[in-house]
Amino acid sequence: MEAGGGRRVLVVGAGLAALGAAQRLQGPGSVRLLEAGSRAGGRIWSHPFASGLAELGAHWIHGPSEGNPVFRLASCYGLLGPGAAEEENQRVEAGGHPLLPCVTYGSSGKVLSPELVSSTRTLFSELLGSAQAFLHAKELPAAGVGQYLRAELARLAPTWDEDEDSKRLRLAILSTCLKLECCISGTHSMDLVALGSFGEYTSLPGLDCTFPGGYSSLPDRMLAALPEGTILLNKPVKTIQWQGSFCEKGDVERIFPVRVECEDGDSFLADHVIITIPLGFLKEHHHNFFQPPLPTWKAEAIRRMGFGTNNKIFLEFEQPFWEPEQQLLEVVWEDESPLAEPSIDLEASWFKKLIGFVVLQPPEQLGHVLCGFIAGKEAEYMETLSDAEVLRTMTSVLRTLTGNPSLPAPRSILRSQWHSAPYTRGSYSYVAVGSSGDDIDALAQPLPEDASDPRPLQLLFAGEATHRTFYSTTHGALLSGWREADRLNRLPRAAEQQ
Ligand SMILES: Cc1cc2nc3c(=O)[nH]c(=O)nc-3n(C[C@H](O)[C@H](O)[C@H](O)COP(=O)(O)OP(=O)(O)OC[C@H]3O[C@@H](n4cnc5c(N)ncnc54)[C@H](O)[C@@H]3O)c2cc1C
Structure with a gap:
């Protein structure tokens, strides 16, 4: 003592x-x-799954560079792969968003045009940047980040010079962008996140890395x-x-x-x-x-x-249905728009809050595993379902997205349940x-x-x-x-x- x-x-x-x-x-x-x-x-919890580990809590070191103490400590212990130490990677400015080669599936069962997805993402990240600029502003156009973004989109959408189908898809992609922000902020809706303080969160340079x-x-x-x-x-x-x-x-x-x-x-x-x-x-x-x-x-x-919920759903497959270079399978529900009211029927549509799946790397070590991300009340509702129910729903979602009604079901599932965890009661x-x-x-x-x-x-x-x-x-x-x-x-x- x-x-x-x-x-x-x-x-x-x-x-x-x-x-x-x-x-x-x-x-x-x-x-x-x-x-x-x-x-x-x-909230760091590496759990055995498939042929390796699944991170039920933290997954990445966000901004692994000299200013990040987790990066320094992990490097000092020799816990990181060789890529993390590369100077070039440490200089990357990702702004808190993991940069992964992506494919975007639409709910009509087709892959969406990468050009449309990429230009929409650029638009969204510019809008996010403008939302961050209200730190220290005397007057705010809205209380929440979500209201501000939606008002900006309502203003901009009529000026888009493209056919109705592209406009509709662009709005649907923007819905997914908003859901991704909910996962990053660990909130049900970006309407709940204070606009005046949004710019105070600081992203460090560095290409997000894993252990x-x-x-x-x-x-x-x-x-x-x-x-x-x-x-x-x-x-x-x-x-x-x-x-x-x-x-x-x-x-x-x-x-x-x-x-x-x-x-x-x-x-x-x-x-x-x-x-x-x-x-x-x-x-x-x-x-x-x-x-x-x-x-x-x-x-x-x-x-x-x-303090909200962001949960993960890990799915192990016998064989990958994605291409080897794809590391993020993004999901877009084509009938959604950030300008429309979201559905409140959790039972019927909780799975539509899922933003997509990260492919765990490397597959030789971890198996063919997808990690889905879902935030908010839908994530909390998911916690109340059984593994079998979630697996069934995920199989049906993936069949819809890939347009392949006989896509084999995942062979196993693991998910986080941070909201029900009595000593955490949410994610962050x-x-x-x-x-x-x-x-x-x-x-x-x-x-x-x-x-x-x-x-x-x-x-x-x-x-x-x-x-x-x-x-x-x-x-x-x-x-x-x-x-x-x-x-x-x-x-x-x-x-x-x-
Ligand atoms: C799904 C998810 C994904 C995430 N992804 C990332 C990521 O990629 N990168 C990143 O940087 N961060 C990420 N985070 C956030 C990160 O995990 C947390 O910010 C961080 O681990 C929190 O550490 P902490 O010590 O503050 O709290 P915790 O790690 O939660 O530690 C608090 C401890 O207190 C214990 N406790 C609670 N109540 C009591 C009690 N009454 N008596 C005794 N003990 C008690 C708990 O059991 C817990 O072990 C993620 C978190 C989640 C949930």
């Missing part, structure tokens, strides 16, 4: 934020991670570097009492301000607790989780911020309408808020949702853990001995 009366730190969670914090803490004392689940990694041995190889390595016994698995925390005076049996001299009680009845005393649990869990439980409750300004920030955070980056900073503020409190930094907050410019990413999570460890490392020793 802690040496020489040093500080005792507990970290709630064992995702990248928690592991980063534990890795960075210095000085005499002890650190212990309490994790609700049976593994470390949290040949699975993303989990990173948290696994980080955990292995911590002293044995640092992590306690299957230890869900039930409540955190702070501003208290607690002591352990037989040692009345040493008083701790925080007591953490787990669902199994075990309890732990600490000087400081770093809370890295996902915003989805906090939204649902913060009222009873903290005793005394969080101050109103922090509780309100938690309520205002957005976004800045919702009514919220702003200030709420992210409010969530990150330690407690007690009075800096002159004799027992400072009892509760510290880390996790992807606490990073103002890199929220929703693994690098945001890692940096937030380092930030809170540094905050503790800077704490004068005298303050700790109070």
Whole structure:
């Protein structure tokens, strides 16, 4: 345990934020991670599937270049393939969108014209760029990114000089572009994403890359570097009492301000607790989780911020029906338009929210596997269905798209269910309408808020949702853990001995 009366730190969670914090803490004392689940990694979860692994959570390092701490750490551990280290790849500006050779299937069973798809994508990314430019604007044309984009499209569509069929298809492709943005932002609709803050999310340069041995190889390595016994698995925390005076049996001299009680009845005393649990869990439980409750300004920030669902559906095929060079099979429902109201009949049309499928690489290692992406209420509805139902629907969708009614069904399926996961309750955070980056900073503020409190930094907050410019990413999570460890490392020793 802690040496020489040093500080005792507990970290709630064992995702990248928690592991980063534990890795960075210095000085005499002890650190212990309490994790609700049976593994470390949290929303990084490489799961056996087909002949390799499937990433149920994070898939790419977004922007792998020197400014990305996940890239630096993974490179240092030797976990990345040779392509990631190439300077040329590190300079690519992808703007947060994985750049993959693509084929676009329409719902009439035909492949859509690559020229039409590409010019529509260019139009959409210009519009997204203009939406990002409202950061710091005094006046906004709309509250949400979705309303703004749709108003712009309604203005532009009549000026398109092309036949009605191309116009109709262009609008349908734009619908898919909007759905892809929902996956990236982890939201049901881009109408929910605040226009005024949209430009604050920062993309790093670099061609998004994956981990040949699975993303989990990173948290696994980080955990292995911590002293044995640092992590306690299957230890869900039930409540955190702070501003208290607690002591352990037989040692009345040493008083701790925080007591953490787990669902199994075990309890732990600490000087400081770093809370890295996902915003989805906090939204649902913060009222009873903290005793005394969080101050109103922090509780309100938690309520205002957005946390939605992006799920994955992995399908394994005996043989690929796609060409070897195709890495993204995009899906367009030709009767859709961003200018029309979306269907609200989840049961009848949930699968239309799917944006398409990424082909897992390399097939020699992973098998012939497609990974579908779906966000929002439709993704949450999908979680309520059985594997067999989802597989049946996916088979029918793929038969429609390829125009091949006898396309063989996938031989196995695996999907994520992040919304039902009790200790996550969704996928990642976004800045919702009514919220702003200030709420992210409010969530990150330690407690007690009075800096002159004799027992400072009892509760510290880390996790992807606490990073103002890199929220929703693994690098945001890692940096937030380092930030809170540094905050503790800077704490004068005298303050700790109070
Ligand atoms: C489908 C999906 C795809 C993604 N794709 C990417 C991607 O390609 N690239 C990228 O950069 N990011 C991606 N992300 C986001 C990335 O995975 C997260 O931002 C990051 O992993 C979050 O790390 P964290 O430490 O903040 O939280 P987590 O990893 O969620 O860790 C929090 C931990 O707290 C634990 N916990 C919760 N409640 C309690 C409790 N009461 N007691 C004890 N423990 C508790 C949880 O079990 C969890 O292990 C994706 C996420 C999802 C879901």
